[in-house]
Amino acid sequence: MRTLVTYMTQTGNTKRIAEAIYGEIEGEKDIKPIGEVKNLEGYDLTFIGFPVLQFDIPPNVKKFITENTAGKNIAIFMTHAVPEGTEVIHSWTGSAEQAAAGATVLGSFDCQGELAQPVIDMLLKADDPQMKAFGEMGPSTKGQPDESRVQKAKEFAKEIQAKI
Numbered sequence: 816m817r818t819l820v821t822y823m824t825q826t827g828n829t830k831r832i833a834e835a836i837y838g839e840i841e842g843e844k845d846i847k848p849i850g851e852v853k854n855l856e857g858y859d860l861t862f863i864g865f866p867v868l869q870f871d872i873p874p875n876v877k878k879f880i881t882e883n884t885a886g887k888n889i890a891i892f893m894t895h896a897v898p899e900g901t902e903v904i905h906s907w908t909g910s911a912e913q914a915a916a917g918a919t920v921l922g923s924f925d926c927q928g929e930l931a932q933p934v935i936d937m938l939l940k941a942d943d944p945q946m947k948a949f950g951e952m953g954p955s956t957k958g959q960p961d962e963s964r965v966q967k968a969k970e971f972a973k974e975i976q977a978k979i
């Protein structure tokens with residue numbers, strides 16, 4: 816059994832979740848930023864993680880999923896600024912699953928991730944009211960993902976491995 820955890824991160828939140836998942840993996844395993852992964856050959860299971868950016872999966876991640884996951888077992892994880900349980904999160908999960916149409920998607924995990932201060936400052940100056948609204952919710956995201964989210968990510972990693 817060989818497992819890959821691959822992720823994109825800008826400010827470290829998704830990386831924190833990726834490392835928590837990686838720590839729970841049994842058997843042979845690798846952890847790499849998405850940009851360093853050529854293909855998924857040789858992996859029985861791949862966890863793919865990203866931050867939600869501008870109401871969707873980052874385009875490079877979508878491309879990676881579309882081009883590499885056909886016929887593979889994968890699991891998705893993402894971080895976002897909105898609180899967990901917000902309705903719109905379904906559309907982001909759906910977008911990832913759509914990109915992975917040829918794969919077996921064993922599950923998905925999402926949790927809140929802190930908006931970094933330079934990002935808050937930038938968003939507050941944006942003309943787009945939706946972006947400005949994100950900037951205003953910045954302080955409520957402080958400290959995420961916290962230890963309880965990290966713990967949930969570890970549980971997720973165990974659940975997914977049990978499915979293989």
Ligand SMILES: Cc1cc2nc3c(=O)[nH]c(=O)nc-3n(C[C@H](O)[C@H](O)[C@H](O)COP(=O)(O)O)c2cc1C
Pocket residue numbers: 823824825826827828829830865866867868869870871894895896897927928929930931934949
């Ligand atoms: C340019 C930009 C756009 C973002 N757009 C969204 C968004 O549409 N929805 C959301 O919930 N969070 C959004 N976020 C917040 C990030 O998804 C969140 O902070 C995430 O945890 C960052 O992960 P990272 O530290 O791994 O880069 C945005 C952040 C940035 C910088």
